[in-house]
Each structure stands twice: as structure tokens, then as C-alpha cells.
Amino acid sequence: MSAGVNPVPGKNPYAPPRARVRDVAAPKAELILAERSARLGAAIVDGLIFAAMVYIPLIIGTVLSSEPDGMFMMIGLVLTLVGFIAWLYLTLKQMSATGQSLAKKYFNIKVVVSDGSQASLSRLIWRRNILNGLLGIIPLYGIVEILFIFGESRQCLHDKLADTLVVEA
Numbered sequence: 639m640s641a642g643v644n645p646v647p648g649k650n651p652y653a654p655p656r657a658r659v660r661d662v663a664a665p666k667a668e669l670i671l672a673e674r675s676a677r678l679g680a681a682i683v684d685g686l687i688f689a690a691m692v693y694i695p696l697i698i699g700t701v702l703s704s705e706p707d708g709m710f711m712m713i714g715l716v717l718t719l720v721g722f723i724a725w726l727y728l729t730l731k732q733m734s735a736t737g738q739s740l741a742k743k744y745f746n747i748k749v750v751v752s753d754g755s756q757a758s759l760s761r762l763i764w765r766r767n768i769l770n771g772l773l774g775i776i777p778l779y780g781i782v783e784i785l786f787i788f789g790e791s792r793q794c795l796h797d798k799l800a801d802t803l804v805v806e807a
Contacts, residue, residue, distance in 0.1 A: 669754055671792045672747040672804040685740035691721035734759040738807065748807040757802050765800030 699714010732738055737748040737757050749757050749766070773779050783795040797803065 655722070666688060669750065669803060670806045672745075672806055674787055675749050676745045677787070677804055679682050680739065680745045680747060682740040683744065687710075687740055688725055691725040692718055695721050700748075701785050730759065735764065736807070742804075746807045749802050749804055752801050752803055761800055762782070766796045766802060769799055770796040777799055 659715065695714055695717035697714075699717065700712050701710035729739060732743060736743065739749060742748055745799065749762060751757050751761070773783075782785055785797065786795045787795060791803070793803065
């Protein structure tokens, strides 16, 4: 055999080996992380929606409760309860269907598990909200938790706890 001649015609002896791999999943659509400004805007709007549905009726009822019979206070409490139930229903319905709060839908962002799959309602409630709320009793936790968003992964601490990402919808 002479130097520089391929032993098998059409095959390069210096090419990397090739193999057929059948168990590799099809590539997922690439997740685009939500902008920090969109997350901030959604958090502010969600707070305003909650305030409009729950706090404003309570404040109105409290201000008007100077009447001796307390009728306006009762009306305010009933309106507050109705507003909270309506907010809870709308929020849970939206979160279970799409992984979005009311404002996240408006800002076109959603919460997914870090592998790209849809986050379950229990993960969103227990890990992202309740666990994070309980940890909020730790002094300065809230500030540190929010500052995590400036990392490369744009995850707040509650995202890391729940293994979730906020991505463009």
C-alpha cells in the first residue's frame, strides 16, 4: 500500500468515527429567558390587580365604618372576601392552564420547569410561593432573594428553590 492512498475507496481514514444513535430525544425549542423588566412589570401589575380586588374594598369598608352600626364595615368585609375569592379563582385557573399569572399573560411570559416542561400548579404554589413566603421571616431574605435575578440564569431564589425558569411565552 502506498502512502496517501485510502484503503477503502470513498472513506477518509482521518474522519471521526460515526455511529447511529436512536435514543436521543428530538431537540426542544430553545427557551428564551424573560427580561428582568418584564418580570418586574408583571410583579407590579399582579400586585395592583390584587390590591384592586382585595385591599380597596377593605379600605373603603374601614373608612366608611365610622357609622355606629358598623354596616359599612360588614359590606367592606364581604366585598373583600368576594374580591379575594374572585382573584384566587382567576389566578389559579390561569396558572394551572398556562403557568402564567394574570399579569404574566399580559407581559407574554410564563413559568416552566428548568427542563422546559410546564410547571405543575402544586410546584407553583408550594415551592415558588408558600415556601418562599415562609422563608421571608428570615431578616433581609426578601432583598437577597430578589437580587438573585441579576445572575446569568435570571432566577430569583424562589425560582431556584422550585427549579423553575421564567421564559417568554
